[in-house]
Amino acid sequence: MNRSPRPVLIDTDTGVDDALALMLAFHSPELSVRAITTVAGNAPVDRCTRNVRGLLQVLHPATVPEVGRGASRPLRRALTTAPEVHGTDGLGGISATLPAARVPVVDGVDLILRMSQRYGRLLTIIALGPLTNLARALRRKPDVFRRVGRIVSMGGAFSVPGNTGPVAEFNVFVDPDAAAEVYGSGIPITIVPLDVTEQCRFTRDELRTLAPGRSPKISRLVLSLARGYMEYHRMTEGFVGGYLHDPLAVAVAAQPSLVRCEPSRVVVERDGHSLRGMTSKVGVRRSSVEVAVQVNRTRFRRLFHSRLLP
Ligand code: BDR
Ligand code: CA
Numbered sequence: 001m002n003r004s005p006r007p008v009l010i011d012t013d014t015g016v017d018d019a020l021a022l023m024l025a026f027h028s029p030e031l032s033v034r035a036i037t038t039v040a041g042n043a044p045v046d047r048c049t050r051n052v053r054g055l056l057q058v059l060h061p062a063t064v065p066e067v068g069r070g071a072s073r074p075l076r077r078a079l080t081t082a083p084e085v086h087g088t089d090g091l092g093g094i095s096a097t098l099p100a101a102r103v104p105v106v107d108g109v110d111l112i113l114r115m116s117q118r119y120g121r122l123l124t125i126i127a128l129g130p131l132t133n134l135a136r137a138l139r140r141k142p143d144v145f146r147r148v149g150r151i152v153s154m155g156g157a158f159s160v161p162g163n164t165g166p167v168a169e170f171n172v173f174v175d176p177d178a179a180a181e182v183y184g185s186g187i188p189i190t191i192v193p194l195d196v197t198e199q200c201r202f203t204r205d206e207l208r209t210l211a212p213g214r215s216p217k218i219s220r221l222v223l224s225l226a227r228g229y230m231e232y233h234r235m236t237e238g239f240v241g242g243y244l245h246d247p248l249a250v251a252v253a254a255q256p257s258l259v260r261c262e263p264s265r266v267v268v269e270r271d272g273h274s275l276r277g278m279t280s281k282v283g284v285r286r287s288s289v290e291v292a293v294q295v296n297r298t299r300f301r302r303l304f305h306s307r308l309l310p
Helices: 016-026 043-058 108-124 132-140 170-174 176-184 204-210 216-237 243-254 295-306
Strands: 006-014 031-038 067-069 105-107 122-127 150-154 189-192 202-204 241-243 258-267 279-283 287-297
Touching: 006 108, 006 243, 016 031, 016 043, 016 216, 016 241, 016 243, 016 295, 031 043, 031 108, 031 243, 043 067, 067 108, 105 108, 105 216, 108 132, 108 170, 122 243, 132 176, 132 189, 132 241, 150 176, 150 204, 150 243, 176 243, 189 243, 202 204, 204 216, 216 241
Parallel strands: 006 031, 006 122, 031 067, 067 105, 122 150, 150 189, 189 287
Antiparallel strands: 202 241, 258 279, 258 287
């Protein structure tokens, strides 16, 4: 059965895995990316905005006429970035090689609200960074923002250790207040946490085998983007490759059956020095929030290969 693609807004703190996720989204026939907004996280927001605009100049998706520059800092605390993972430019040092950007920049929260108004429950928002922009949209016009159909959020760590300190996942750690507000908003949300994203990795060998013979433009971009990210994982995790956190969130938006989810009440630890950003969940029978607890790795890997290196 051929369904028409779902309108999607992607909110991103454009690091390396965000860039891979954007490429995957542009190559997913189930999704029609209508807008991209940026948020401070892996890198400062102006860097993230420059990264998205540069990537758009290479990838040319037909449906993204503008980029929304969002929040430059979390709701009520200083920004933490991740240069050790994504490089100081957020893209593993390759951003200077991207062509000069042409896509116009508008206000990020305005753009989120405009899309929410236009598409209502047809709209899926895929949130790949801290949830600051979404919390701001919710605060500014709750009646408009609450109309969105679903948010797919890469965030949280429930039964696995954190990746930013012992308990917190990066996106939630950076802005736990925003995460608490959005996860508690009553909007339908699918959380894609480290529990499942850390089961989905790519390796250097895989990229080297797949890249030749594929679209040279895309494979060159993927290989150069991934270099520093793979080195980081070699040093910290002991494998030459990288976790596909954000690409899994995009894949779940495209094909929800890739993961098994449990309806849950989610609690975010906002303060507490060593617990900041910790997420915990209680299973309930019905909830607006569901948490992915299991992923079909083989299917995801097949989808990632066939779409990212077409
Ligand atoms: C998340 O944090 C960021 O560094 C990645 O882009 C991903 O969104 C993983 O914890
Ligand atoms: Ca991200």
